[in-house]
């Protein structure tokens with residue numbers, strides 16, 4: 269091959285037009301009017317129903333919001349929010365590391381999958397709440413119990429999605445990399461991991477939602493700290509307005525964590541829209 | 542999409558045709574690819590115990606700078622043959638030599654162009670073309686510089702930062718071709734590279750390939766199921782027969798080069814194509 273061969277430019281292609289880049293995903297700003305209207309209508313309905321029906325379990329929204337403001341003003345409530353958040357962050361971090369590692373091993377090695385598949389699937393669908401007494405017996409009232417509950421809620425969906433992601437990486441892509449002499453480590457870093465990212469991130473986001481549920485469940489049923497404990501206490505006092513106010517805090521927390529996860533997801537998987 | 546037409550309307554002087562003397566000077570002399578009695582069986586997986594005799598006693602020599610096309614009914618082992626030469630799968634018996642050395646795996650002397658393009662969907666055109674160089678540990682600046690040259694060669698200048706899904710099939714395979722050329726292999730292995738591309742684009746791609754091959758005379762092993770394509774491109778056509786996969790016949794294509802569309806209108810071209818069809822139709826089970 270003559271190294272100094274001239275490089276003529278191409279006689280490309282009258283019949284070879286590129287498709288236009290796809291329209292970007294519908295932006296939040298464009299969705300917002302509908303969502304905003306729907307939220308407004310729901311709130312109005314709630315307010316009217318709460319005022320007219322006068323049911324003890326349906327306080328008007330304005331009352332709930334007032335309670336929300338009061339609660340947020342209280343030092344002890346803020347401490348509880350922080351405690352919940354801490355359990356969520358630590359529990360989710362454990363789920364993430366454990367879920368990604370186990371999922372990746374199951375996806376990569378058939379023997380690991382065969383060994384663990386049945387447990388992972390059973391625990392994914394089992395009502396996790398059944399396990400809470402077991403954790404209580406092991407860890408008592410300590411943080412171990414709260415964190416364990418968060419982890420069993422969050423980890424299995426991360427495991428399963430990660431495993432599926434690795435298993436479904438297009439073999440043609442791996443073969444291509446091998447054909448170009450890529451090492452096993454290079455293929456994992458530059459092909460397997462990026463290719464699995466969309467499914468893995470979907471699992472991470474599902475896991476995050478479940479982690480919030482696990483956090484509240486654990487706090488309500490065993491450890492009596494955090495937001496779950498607040499909700500349980502107001503519930504036993506039949507103070508429905510405050511129960512709803514706490515629920516709102518949880519909702520906001522869930523929305524914010526989901527939003528953060530979405531941002532990370534978008535950054536990592538922009539190509540797959 | 543304004544830049545598409547800019548690239549396509551450009552005219553340029555024909556590529557210089559290397560004379561035989563300069564090719565001989567660059568040649569190492571011996572055959573580039575040699576298969577000696579190569580056989581390959583695929584064992585059935587756990588659910589089926591049947592084995593497929595994909596290749597049976599294949600012997601074949603490809604000389605340097607030769608353009609060989611392989612044609613035969615579906616399932617006759619063309620892809621298997623290519624993957625064995627690429628070093629992607631092992632063979633059961635016989636010998637596979639590339640530049641006189643036994644093939645034990647993929648190597649820098651060979652590059653593959655895939656029917657499915659096999660581009661990384663998250664990587665830009667530039668990154669995809671540079672991928673082969675990246676696996677070889679070439680630093681980023683250097684590999685991107687080389688990749689840009691090849692992107693220009695295949696007519697994709699201006700598309701460097703596009704993602705594959707924003708390209709048509711023909712353009713995606715241009716990326717596949719540039720990626721293979723970027724590692725400057727001695728041998729190009731192409732498995733129905735234009736099989737997934739529409740007819741009009743495919744014809745353009747054939748001309749492009751001939752143009753590029755004209756001044757970078759790689760040794761090419763090119764699988765196709767199009768008879769026109771097989772004859773238009775090849776110095777020799779390997780005709781394979783199925784069950785088990787065998788070399789049925791090797792047909793010389795002594796048509797003059799450079800070739801183009803006008804080649805297809807010549808009597809000689811039609812004769813060879815008809816000969817090929819006569820031989821293919823008897824093994825074609827419909």
Ligand SMILES: Nc1ncnc2c1ncn2[C@@H]1O[C@H](COP(=O)(O)OP(=O)(O)O)[C@@H](O)[C@H]1O
Nearest residue numbers: 583584593595614615616617618619620621622
């Ligand atoms: N990985 C594989 N496992 C089992 N059988 C295979 C595999 N690859 C190919 N075969 C079989 O080998 C034969 C030849 O396949 P292939 O080389 O793909 O044919 P072609 O490319 O000519 O259509 C076919 O019968 C096919 O089913």
Ligand SMILES: [Mg+2]
Nearest residue numbers: 619620621732
């Ligand atoms: Mg094939």
